Amino acid sequence: QSALTQPASVSGSPGQSITISCTGTSSDVGSYNLVSWYQQHPGKAPKLMIYEVSKRPSGVSNRFSGSKSGNTASLTISGLQAEDEADYYCCSYAGSSSRFGGGTKLTVL
Amino acid sequence: QVQLQESGPGLVKPSETLSLTCTVSGGSISSYYWSWIRQPAGKGLEWIGRIYTSGSTNYNPSLKSRVTMSVDTSKNQFSLKLSSVTAADTAVYYCARAGWFGTNWFDPWGQGTLVTVSS
Numbered sequence: 001q002s003a004l005t006q007p008a009s010v011s012g013s014p015g016q017s018i019t020i021s022c023t024g025t026s027s028d029v030g031s032y033n034l035v036s037w038y039q040q041h042p043g044k045a046p047k048l049m050i051y052e053v054s055k056r057p058s059g060v061s062n063r064f065s066g067s068k069s070g071n072t073a074s075l076t077i078s079g080l081q082a083e084d085e086a087d088y089y090c091c092s093y094a095g096s097s098s099r100f101g102g103g104t105k106l107t108v109l
Numbered sequence: 110q111v112q113l114q115e116s117g118p119g120l121v122k123p124s125e126t127l128s129l130t131c132t133v134s135g136g137s138i139s140s141y142y143w144s145w146i147r148q149p150a151g152k153g154l155e156w157i158g159r160i161y162t163s164g165s166t167n168y169n170p171s172l173k174s175r176v177t178m179s180v181d182t183s184k185n186q187f188s189l190k191l192s193s194v195t196a197a198d199t200a201v202y203y204c205a206r207a208g209w210f211g212t213n214w215f216d217p218w219g220q221g222t223l224v225t226v227s228s
Contacts, residue, residue: 036213045220098159
């Protein structure tokens with residue numbers, strides 16, 4: 001069961017926008033609108049940021065948005081803030097199982 | 110609000126069975142799926158499996174032969190057993206609520222518990 005593919009790192013300056021991609025296959029990302037995204041700060045448990053491709057849980061800033069095209073899902077963070085510096089993971093349903101991406105480290109310059 | 114807390118031995122010997130329990134507080138364990146997810150130090154997240162309150166399970170195909178999950182609704186707890194462990198199973202183990210049928214999200218998560226496999 002291969003992990004979804006994410007860039008190892010991305011960076012941006014405060015106020016800018018960044019996008020993190022998550023590439024899967026027609027067996028996971030491409031077949032289901034069941035992609036979720038998680039933010040993880042060092043030493044902390046992951047936090048749900050986006051579910052069902054583009055929905056935000058209550059309490060999550062509207063600076064976070066999600067989308068999907070074909071086998072690739074994306075997380076966009078606009079108006080970057082220092083507190084956004086963290087690791088981000090995507091997760092897709094894969095037919096009775098779930099599959100995570102390898103994670104992307106976001107650095108706010 | 111719902112809170113989850115993992116518990117179990119922090120050290121397990123190679124070839125033995127890792128056993129963890131997740132206690133759910135602030136809400137009922139019923140009518141949801143519940144998952145275990147692990148993270149080796151400095152690495153990414155790996156989904157281990159999920160269990161519904163009926164006892165129905167789905168496991169990661171790569172771990173399926175060694176994983177058993179169970180649920181005790183009377184105690185609002187669910188558990189993980191991973192057999193024949195090796196050093197590669199050393200990780201922080203998280204429990205998380207995993208939505209319901211037809212969803213794929215994990216929220217909230219427990220704080221995580223480090224399990225080290227070593228003699």
